[in-house]
Amino acid sequence: MSLALDQAAVFRRLRARLFRNGLSVLMETGRVKLYSMAATSVIVALLVFGLSAFGFLELSKNNLPMKGFIVGGLFDLLFFTLGVMLLMSTGIILYASLFASPESRFLLTTPARADRIFATKFIDAVSFSSWGFVVMGLPILVAYGVTAGVPLAFYPLLPLFLLGYVLLPGAASALACLLFMRYMPRNRRQVLTVAGTVAVVALGVWLYRVSAASKAAVTTNNRDALEGFIGQFSLARNPITPSHWMTNGLLAAARGDSAREILIPLALIWSNGLFAFLLAAFAARRLYRTAFDRTTGSGGRKKVYRGNVLDRVMEWLVFYLDKPTRILVVKDFRTFRRDPSQWAILLLFAGLMLLGVRNFRQFSQAELDGIDKYIVSLVNLAGVSVLLCAGLSRFIFPLISLEGRKFWILGLMPISRRQILVGKFAFAATGSVAIGLTLVVGSELLLGLSPVGVLVHALTILTIAVGLSGLNVGLGAYMPNFRETDPSKIVVGFSGTVNMITGLLFVVVVVALMAVPMHAAAVLRHFNKLQSRDFPWWVYAGLPIGLTLGVVATVLPLRAGTASIQRVEF
Structure with a gap:
C-alpha cells in the first residue's frame, strides 16, 4: 500500500475516532449544550421559514410569477450573498486553523503530506462555516416550494444543490488564503491599505447605484422598477457564476x-467545486509549508511597537479608569485587533448589520405605516441583541481563561485581580455599547420612529450591552478553563454553554420587559384605530425592572468572578 493511501487511512481513522470520542463526551457531560444547539437551530430555521413563506405569499398576491424572472433574480442575489459569506467565513477559519493552530504546527513536524493536512483542515472549516448556510438556506427554499406548489422531486434535490454549492466558495477562499500568506509582501500594511481603499471606493459607487434603483423600486411600486433594482446585481445573474447555476x-x-x-x-456545481478543491490541494502541496515557515519566521527582525491611533482612541474611551487599568484595557484591545481570526468575524457581523440598516432606510423612504415601523424596529433590536450576545460570548468570555498559566505575570504588576476584571469589563462594555447604540439608534432614526421609541430602544440596548458584558466577564472568571488555549473550544465547553444560555435568557427577559410593551401598545392602537399618540402607563412599567435586572446581571457575576479569581493559585 502506498504512503498516500496509508496517510489517507490514518486521517480517516483519526477523524472517526475524534468524532466517536467527541460524541460520547457530549452525551455524557454536554447534553445541555447539544439540546440547546439543536433547539436554537430549529427555532432559527422555523423563524426563517415563516418570514420566507410570508414574503413569497406577498409576491404571489401581487400576481408575480413564482417561477419567473423576479424570483430568479431574488434567488441569484440570495445565493450570491451566501456564497460571499461562505467565502469570507471559510477563509477566516482556514487561516486560523492552518497558520495559528498548535495542531497544524504539530502535524507539520510529522511525515504527513501538506495537502493531506490541508484537506483535513478544509473539511473542518467548510463543515463549520456551511452549517449556518444550511440552516438559513434550506428553510427559505422549503418555504418557496410550499408556496409555489413545486413537484415533490424538488425537495430531495435541495441537499444535493446546497452541499455542492459550499465546495466552490470554500475552495476559492482556501486558495486565496494560501496565495496571500505565501506571496504577500512582508510589509503588508501598505498593500492592504491600498486594496482596502480601492474596495471601499468601488463598494461606495455600487451602493450609490443600488440606492437609486431601490428607492425607485420601493416608492413607485411597479414591476419595471423592481426589475431595474434586481438588474443592479447583474454579476449574480451572470451565466458563469455558481449562484446562477443554482438558480x-x-x-x-x-x-x-x-x-x-x-x-x-x-x-x-459539483464538478467545478471538486476541481477547485483539487486545485487548492495542489497549491497546498506546493505552498503550505513555505507559507507557514514564512509566517512563523517573519519575526526575525526586531519590531518596534509604537503607539497606534486606535489604541489611543481606546485609552481615551476608558479615561475614567486609573492608569494601570487603562494599560490592561489597551493590551486586550491590541491583542484583539492583531488577530484577524477575531476582528474579521466581527467585521463580517458589522457589515451584515450595516446592510440591514441600509435596507431600513429604503423602508423609511417608502413611508411605512406606524405599525410597520414598530415591527421592523423590534426585529432590528432583537437582531442586534442576539449578535451582541454571540459576539461577547465568543470574544470576551474566554479572556480570563486565555491568560492561563501566564496569569502570574499580571500578578507582578501594581494592580489587583479585581482591577483586572474591571478592566476587562470596561473593554467589553465600551465596545458593545458603542456598536449596539450606533446600530439601533441609527436604524430607528432612519425609520422615523418616535422619540419615545428611540429612547426606549436606546435604554434597552444599553442595558443589554452592559449586562452581557458583566455576565461574560464575571462567568468567565467564575468558571475559567486554564488548561485550554483555543478560545473556540472554551466557548463550546460546558462553562461557555452555560454562559451562552444565560446570556440569551437575559436578552429575552430584558427585551420582553423594556421594549415589547411599547410595541404591543402600538399594535393595539393600530387595530383599534386610536388617534392618540401617547402610550399608556404600563408601557413604562417594565423599564425600571429591566434596568434593575441589568444592574444585577452586571454586579453579581463580577462579584462572584472576583471572589473566585482571588482564590486561584498560579
Missing part, C-alpha cells in the same frame, strides 16, 4: 423540467 437548477426542478435541465446545473 437555474432549482427553478428547473420547481417547474418540473426535463432531467437534463436539472442535472446540467447540478453537474456544473
